[in-house]
Amino acid sequence: MAQPHAPAPLKEGLIHEPASEHGGGFPPFESSTFVAQILWLALAFGLLYYLMSKIALPQIAGILHDRQSRLAGDLDQAAHAKAEADSARDTYERALKDAQAKAKGIAQTTREQLASEAETRRKSLEADLATKLAEAEEQIRTRTATAMSSVREVAADAATAIVERLTGQAPDRSAVEAAYDRAARPQTVH
Amino acid sequence: MAVKMDPIHQFELKPLVSFGHIGHQHIAFTQSALYMFLAVGLIALLTIWATKSRAVVPGRAQSLAEIFYEFIGQTVHQSAGHGSERFVPLVFSLFMFVLLLNLFGMIPYAFAVTSHIIVTFMLALVVILTVVIYGFMAHGTHFLGLFVPPGVPGWLKPLIVVIEVVSFISRPISLSVRLFANMLAGHIALKIFAGFVPALLAAGVWGILSPLPLALSVAVTALEMLVAVLQAYVFATLTSIYLSDALHPGH
Numbered sequence: 001m002a003q004p005h006a007p008a009p010l011k012e013g014l015i016h017e018p019a020s021e022h023g024g025g026f027p028p029f030e031s032s033t034f035v036a037q038i039l040w041l042a043l044a045f046g047l048l049y050y051l052m053s054k055i056a057l058p059q060i061a062g063i064l065h066d067r068q069s070r071l072a073g074d075l076d077q078a079a080h081a082k083a084e085a086d087s088a089r090d091t092y093e094r095a096l097k098d099a100q101a102k103a104k105g106i107a108q109t110t111r112e113q114l115a116s117e118a119e120t121r122r123k124s125l126e127a128d129l130a131t132k133l134a135e136a137e138e139q140i141r142t143r144t145a146t147a148m149s150s151v152r153e154v155a156a157d158a159a160t161a162i163v164e165r166l167t168g169q170a171p172d173r174s175a176v177e178a179a180y181d182r183a184a185r186p187q188t189v190h
Numbered sequence: 191m192a193v194k195m196d197p198i199h200q201f202e203l204k205p206l207v208s209f210g211h212i213g214h215q216h217i218a219f220t221q222s223a224l225y226m227f228l229a230v231g232l233i234a235l236l237t238i239w240a241t242k243s244r245a246v247v248p249g250r251a252q253s254l255a256e257i258f259y260e261f262i263g264q265t266v267h268q269s270a271g272h273g274s275e276r277f278v279p280l281v282f283s284l285f286m287f288v289l290l291l292n293l294f295g296m297i298p299y300a301f302a303v304t305s306h307i308i309v310t311f312m313l314a315l316v317v318i319l320t321v322v323i324y325g326f327m328a329h330g331t332h333f334l335g336l337f338v339p340p341g342v343p344g345w346l347k348p349l350i351v352v353i354e355v356v357s358f359i360s361r362p363i364s365l366s367v368r369l370f371a372n373m374l375a376g377h378i379a380l381k382i383f384a385g386f387v388p389a390l391l392a393a394g395v396w397g398i399l400s401p402l403p404l405a406l407s408v409a410v411t412a413l414e415m416l417v418a419v420l421q422a423y424v425f426a427t428l429t430s431i432y433l434s435d436a437l438h439p440g441h
């Protein structure tokens with residue numbers, strides 16, 4: 001606006017064409033400005049394209065690439081750690097199972113050992129008792145035999161003593177013994 | 191009451207430094223050029239300065255730069271497919287440049303650089319020249335197969351080729367006019383609706399109605415925000431689709 005507006009009536013002022021150095025035409029079609037606009041546009045857009053293609057976009061692409069590779073690396077690391085944890089857990093479970101099996105085995109063998117020990121002890125005890133029983137029976141048998149033979153002697157002695165008191169004269173020993181044998185025999189004959 | 195109601199006035203270029211005339215052409219550093227370099231500076235600030243710490247866990251600004259980069263990278267990859275990585279810097283530059291210039295235009299009293307057809311046309315020309323030059327460099331004359339779609343009966347071929355050529359040539363025009371017209375129309379509409387407010391206030395009893403255009407201009411501002419972002423996205427997407435032709439002319 002090189003020149004100030006001339007005072008205009010209100011009605012005309014509303015559709016007033018401003019006075020300007022371009023002569024009041026339609027500015028976008030003012031061909032006298034085209035070369036200058038093309039010049040500045042070429043400079044500005046050329047600069048923008050240069051900055052974008054050489055500096056800005058490689059930088060942004062690099063940032064995105066770095067982030068992606070870092071994320072991928074982190075995910076790899078996480079997967080690796082998970083695999084390690086899994087294998088550690090497997091190892092632990094296997095060790096636990098082994099230990100349980102071993103403990104079971106130890107308990108079993110101990111039980112068996114104790115049982116067999118008890119069995120042998122029982123057997124030896126039984127054998128011991130059997131021999132003792134046999135010995136006792138033997139003793140009883142010999143004692144009985146001894147006692148039986150003593151009974152014959154005692155009876156003979158008693159008979160001799162009775163006869164001596166009654167008759168005043170000692171009977172023959174062998175006759176007494178024969179009489180005892182005769183007296184004892186009918187019991188078995190009956 | 192000299193209320194300025196001229197909706198065209200806002201598109202005027204104001205020379206800040208004049209370098210004189212070459213023939214008919216006025217060579218000057220205008221506010222438009224200033225906004226262009228401001229946009230370049232802001233984009234560089236976001237994408238270079240904000241990411242220079244290369245943080246693995248990004249801050250806000252670095253996160254924003256990364257989001258823009260990944261967004262454009264995905265758009266290009268989806269539209270242009272295999273081998274399109276080399277064009278990401280171009281599409282990224284175009285998208286950020288157009289986006290920032292469109293959004294600058296939404297700041298009150300600021301200037302919308304993209305409302306000038308010559309700017310949008312030059313950007314579209316960059317796209318089409320890239321397609322043509324890369325297409326011929328990578329595929330030689332095979333690139334011309336782009337104009338002969340496969341599976342077309344022989345007698346129909348001449349007609350199809352003419353249609354394909356016309357459609358290809360109209361691409362830079364439609365690409366540039368779409369952006370230019372959207373920005374121009376939006377800013378004119380905004381200016382007109384906003385201009386109604388002081389005009390009604392100045393017209394005595396009609397001032398009661400002034401909240402209506404005020405509410406409308408708020409709504410249009412929201413719409414224009416959407417258009418500013420959407421047109422930048424459309425520009426980037428169409429660029430990717432056109433680049434797909436340069437990469438895979440045989441379809």
